[in-house]
Amino acid sequence: MTTCSESGRSGTKAWGPDFRDVRGSCVRFGRLLRAEGLPVSQDRVVRWLKSLALLRCDHPADLYWSGRVNLVSAPAHLALYDELFRQFWLALDQPALAQVAGRDGAPPEAPGPRPAGMPRDDRGPEEGDRWHVGLEYRPPTPSNAPPAADDVQDVGLYSDTEVLREKDFAAYQGEDDTQLAQLLRERPEWLFPRARARRMRPALRGGLIDLRRSVADAVRHGGDPIRLFRRSRTLRWRKWLFLCDISASMSPYTRALLRFLQMVTGHRRATEVFLFGTRLTRVTPQLRRLSGAGTLVESVPDWHGGTRLGDALEQFQREYGQRGLAHGAVLFILSDGLDVGTPGKVGAVMAQIHRMAQRIIWVNPLKGSERYQPLARAMVEALPYVAELASGHSYSSLADVLRRQALAEP
């Protein structure tokens, strides 16, 4: 945006440090990080310059560490920062660069575990940002992708929403997508808070006596407790976690499921959505941010690959679940249970999650078929821990599952 005009105006080089002008170099480095997707605001760069002045910067490590603590604020971004730091300040000669590694010789290569939700490929967060921050990003449509809404074959075919509610997502074609979008604009009445919160609110009866208000009132009346005020715990949203399978075998359902999840995420707090194929990605912020569902759907076909259910579940449990997200939550796993991972893994991880989560609901679109039996290995392993195996192959069946959950709360 502004980068073009600025570099054109000032004529400075956009890349690499200029040691006659360290401040300028720092500002350019900040701009580079921003261009690569790190949230480096102007005030952070200013703070960095202040820090450098304080440190007197007599050592490359000062440059590295002061930049890191000021410009980065997520473990997910550390690897990218390191990489760009190396590239940008390359003009520091090799010995100096080695020193950057630290006065004690401790290399900065170990920036902690890989971040949650970030892809594990070599390109790191940058690549990830492209495919999950920018849901507007449209990858080339592969030939096996479901027909997009605009190449309509059945022109004029009337699709009643009542019919659509029951229709299998996999049988969707043409207009159905648009109709579903309309259907999802209605806010379902059953999405409301249903779990005890720790925070107290004033209450008319029950709960605990609110000493603060009662005594304050008594003091006003010469020390006689005239009125007793009470406070009690309020209700809050129970956490709903959705783990949605986006592997190839699920592709007929992915588009509709994602739209549905987007609707739920939009209306309901304490909802988190993760997508998984061979690895797991958290997409809640993207779903919240996006206004048009279509753009998200467009980018879906790109993701279809194999499933490693056990690995994905394990990654979820390690990076989110056991950190606290799974505690007391309702976990929805949206998957057909066709898995190419190691036998036994799904069962082991499900057992762990089972101990933390309030309940696990498995939504398997294949169950929509009369003849379906849960025989896939992963399904067999998971079933003992699943409170309910639902079908969720159509709007109404999916809505039913969620409605039952919402109403099952105290």
Place this chain on the structure above:
Amino acid sequence: MRQLFATVSELQRRLAACSYLADDGVSTALFLAARLPQPLLLEGEPGVGKSELARALAEAGKMPFMRLQCYEGLDARDALYEWNYLHQLLEVRTREAGAGAEAPDLFAPRFLIARPLLQALQVGAGSRAVLLIDEIDRADEAFEAFLLEFLADYAITIPELGTVRAAEPPIVIITSNRTRELHDALKRRCLYHWVAYPTVEQELAIVGARAPDVAPELAEAVVRAVRWLRGLDLQKPPGVAETLAWARAVAELGESQLTADVIARTLGLVVKNYDDLQRVRALRYEGVGA
């Protein structure tokens, strides 16, 4: 403002004197947090010494130390201040009985119970508090927003008394175990440092400093064993605190070597999850000897 530490290396030395071995990253972050001044957000696996750092800084700088442990439902009356209602009531009654002439001033400082955030502002002139806001991810998001206000101008307004402002802003250290993502607004206002597990050499030095009674050979065996355990991708990998506890425990048992028998008896000190225990037992501690 009193200059606490002239350089990063001086800070590092002073921390080391308090048995906290800080690497370049941590000490730079801490130095800047004190000098800019800017709150410092520390994230990292549990047990890598995040909270301990604040304590060590307070000790190294001989500064008063305040700690606010966060939990779900934490609100202003636990974080800022509370009036001592019983005391106030008693005061009213006493005055009534004694038929005191003047109306009692019930909202005087002596009826105020200061909580950590207020305490951090009330340290005397010429002194600076270290304020540790521990495990902020446990508090609800509303508290985070409330904290922003506090961190912006290091002042608290008590309607009955007026505004309390710190003579010198406290050094604020916030820790998070990443059970949930913190709000961007808070992150933007903080310096950030990810505390990684220490290297073998660093951890050996830590054991040497914190548990001097443990023989060096045993310390090395324990550190290597813990490192092996961390590599196993356990559900709850052991932190530095576990290393220290384990080394001390084995030494306490009078053992000088980490044999399979000793490990079997003391494994609960480092591996604190049933599934993990099963796994490590099944591996028959193969990595420990190596």
